[in-house]
Amino acid sequence: MGNIKDPREEVIQAWYIDDSDEDQRLPHHREPKEFVSLEQLAALGVLSWRLDADNHETDDELKNICEERGYSYMDFCEVCPEKLPNYEEMIKNFFTEHLHSDEEIRYCLAGSGYFDLRDQDDVWIRVWVKKGGMIVFPAGIYHRFTLDSDNYIKAMRLFAGSPIWTPYYRPHDHLLARKAYLEAFGRKEAGNRACDAAA
Template identity: 40%
Template sequence: MRAYYFDNLPGDVRLPHDSKRSVPIETLTKINVLFWNVPVDIEGGWRKRIDELSAENDFKCNDTIDVTKEGLGDQYETMLEEFFHEHLHEDDEIRYVVEGAGYYDVREHPTDEWIRIHLGPGDLIAIPKGIYHRFMLDEQDRIYGLRLWRDIPNWTPVLRTKESDSNQYRVKYLESLKGTAASASSQGWAEWFSSLVTFRH
């Protein structure tokens, strides 16, 4: 994983768009975007580790994602356009990359700058409900991995508008960033990711 500020220059959004302004993991943590690495191995042990992790943390379900021209067929370009529209979700977005690579762009608060996060095999990211973000493949044009959910799957995007700023999940997200005391959701993130330590070895 590598994070930096998006350069906002025109051009193919599959390119890095690296402003050369790096973003430390502490900055991501402050906006409740968390990351870890669960190594991918050729024996498929990653799947067992993810399943064990899900059971320990009461994740209700997961499924595979295959964002490729072959996997999405005629919907490929349309789906990528939808992924790249700025939006929020009313559920936590938790993704694990097995093959390929891609970018999550997340809005930093309160600057509203785009932070670009480049993910590759073994990277696990948790994007909190209520944060504005978008997704795009990199130049490899492929990503395969898992989507994980705490509850019933809900991946319906809420596009950014004036109305979305008052969305209850957006409001709760912003409230969670205030003060020095961690919110309940932030504590949940921390507890969940601390359990990942055992999966690094």
């Protein structure tokens, strides 16, 4: 089975980043590079798919995901200097660490961008999402977004019910969504693993 490559890996890649404050749109790989698997992302509550971005209007797989997960709202967002009003300010806001009280769902239809999130030890992981990649961040996870050096992404934003895009900038550990996230995906004490698995 070792030779079968997960098709998602062509459109979603993740790695631990360095702490340089050089241009945020650079990859910021550590030296040596330290990649993060899709399974490791799933353990943090991050879901991912590879879909047919050229046919999103008629894609049954996308339709099924939306039905299964209750995504009833969708819109489109283009992030680039030409299309986004107050571009510089917006990019700065997107890159300020925050969480939401609901899932954040992004489906990349064109271009690419970086979604950074914190692991269980509060260390940044950079998730590079390219055309065809769809990613779901759970409510309560600290994260941020920036473009890569191509300076362009077109994304579909999905939402269950009416969209609430409110960012809660860190620290907001008292929020119910944050507590629920830590309960579900935070670091477990070694002695509790058996009962956690059964719970």
